[in-house]
Amino acid sequence: MKMPKDLEKLMIEQLRNELGSAYIYLGMSSAMESMSFMGISKWMRRQAKEEVEHGMKFYDYLISRGSKVELLPIDQAITDYKSPLNAFEVALHHEKSITGFIHKMYDLAVLLKDYESQHMLNWFIAEQIEEESQAQHFVDRLKFAGDNACAVLRIDKEANKVVS
Numbered sequence: 708m709k710m711p712k713d714l715e716k717l718m719i720e721q722l723r724n725e726l727g728s729a730y731i732y733l734g735m736s737s738a739m740e741s742m743s744f745m746g747i748s749k750w751m752r753r754q755a756k757e758e759v760e761h762g763m764k765f766y767d768y769l770i771s772r773g774s775k776v777e778l779l780p781i782d783q784a785i786t787d788y789k790s791p792l793n794a795f796e797v798a799l800h801h802e803k804s805i806t807g808f809i810h811k812m813y814d815l816a817v818l819l820k821d822y823e824s825q826h827m828l829n830w831f832i833a834e835q836i837e838e839e840s841q842a843q844h845f846v847d848r849l850k851f852a853g854d855n856a857c858a859v860l861r862i863d864k865e866a867n868k869v870v871s
C-alpha cells in the first residue's frame with residue numbers, strides 16, 4: 708500500500724533531518740579534534756556514522772513503499788563550540804527535537820491508520836530514548852567536572868570506549 712502523501716512528506720524531511728544530524732555531529736567532531744579532545748571527537752564521529760544509517764533507514768523505507776525520494780538541502784554545520792559541554796548541550800537539544808519529529812510522524816501514522824509506518828517508527832522511538840540518554844549522560848558528567856581539567860580529560864578518554 709502506498710504511503711499517504713502527508714506522511715511521505717514528513718519522512719522525506721526526516722531523511723534530511725537524520726543526514727543533517729550526521730553533519731551536525733561531524734561538525735562537533737571537527738571542533739573537538741581541533742581542541743584536542745580526541746576521545747569525544749571519535750565519539751561524535753561514530754555518532755555521525757550512525758545518523759547516516761538512520762537516514763538510510765528512512766530512504767530504504769520510502770523506496771519500499773513506492774515513494775520517489777526527494778533529497779532536500781542540508782544546512783551548513785557549526786564547527787566551533789566553546790567546550791565539550793557546549794557541544795553535548797547542543798547535541799541533547801538537537802536529539803530532543805528529533806524525538807519530537809519522530810513522535811509527530813507516529814501521531815500522523817496512527818491517525819491515518821498506516822500500520823506499516825507505525826511498526827517502522829517504533830524502532831526510532833526506542834532509539835531516541837538511547838540517543839537522548841547518551842547525550843544527557845555526557846552533559847551531566849561534564850557539568851559535574853566543571854573547570855577541573857583532569858576530570859574533563861578523563862571523560863574525554865572514556866568517551867573513546869563508549870560504544871554509541
Ligand code: FEO
Pocket residue numbers: 725728757758761802805838
Ligand atoms: Fe538519528 Fe540521533 O537521531
